[in-house]
Amino acid sequence: MEDDPTLLRGLSDNFRAAGYEVSMATDGQLGLTLALTQPPDVMLLDIMLPKINGYDLCRRVRHEKHDFPIVMLTAKGQEEEIVRGLELGADDYVTKPFGIRELLARVARLLRRDRIDSKQVVLLGKLVLDRDARQLTHDGEEIPLTQKEYRLLDYFVANPQRALTRSSILDAVWGRSIIVSHRSVDRCVTTLRSKVETQPGQPKMIQTIRDIGYRFEVPKT
DSSP states (O other): OOSOHHHHHHHHHHHHHTTOOOOOOSSHHHHHHHHHHSOOSOEEEESSOSSSOHHHHHHHHHHTTOOOOEEEEEETTOHHHHHHHHHTTOOEEEEESOOHHHHHHHHHHHHHOOOGGGOSEEEETTEEEETTTTEEEETTEEOOOOHHHHHHHHHHHHSTTOEEEHHHHHHHHTOTTSOOOHHHHHHHHHHHHHHHOSSTTSOSSEEEETTTEEEEOOOOO
C-alpha cells in the first residue's frame, strides 16, 4: 500500500515479474478493506497514507487477528516511527530509498520462515533446542542457560526473521510488571551470543538492528 503512484507501479511490476500476484491500494481505507476481505500472504505498508495511516491500519489488522507478515516502508532515519510500527505488529521494515532486490529477498524470507513456535525440538545449525526439556545441546552436550537466556532464545526462535524491538523483548522475557532498562536486553543478548554463536563478535543468528533491536536468523542445517 503506497500513495506514490510511481513507486507503487514500480513495486507492482517488480513483484509480478518475480511471480507474485499483486493487489494495490493508494489509501489506507481501501487497503484495510482489501486486507480484511482478501488477506494477502504479505503486506507492504507505507506509513504516510491518506484516510487511514499505516500505523492505524497495522493496528486494526492485528486487532482482527490476521497474522500475515507486514513490511513497513519508511523514510530513512525515522527510528521512532519504525519502532512504533513494529510495536503495533509489523514484522519488518525497509527504508526509502531501497533496492528492489533487498525488498524481494526480505519478503521471500518472511514467506518461507519456519512456523516453529509450535515445534518442541528445533535445530539451530549444530545446536538442538528441546523446548519441552528447556535444554540446549551441542553434539549431545548441554549448554547451560540461565532462565533469562533460555526465555530470550525461545522468544527469538518463535519469531524468526522478524525485527524485534527491545521493548517487545523486555515484555516477552522480563514481563511488563518488572521495571528494567533496555541495557538488560543488550547484556542478555551478549551472554546468549557467547553460548550460541560460533563467533560472538560476528553473530550470524542474533543480528543487531541499530537503534531498533534484534533480528533472529535461523541457521541452515
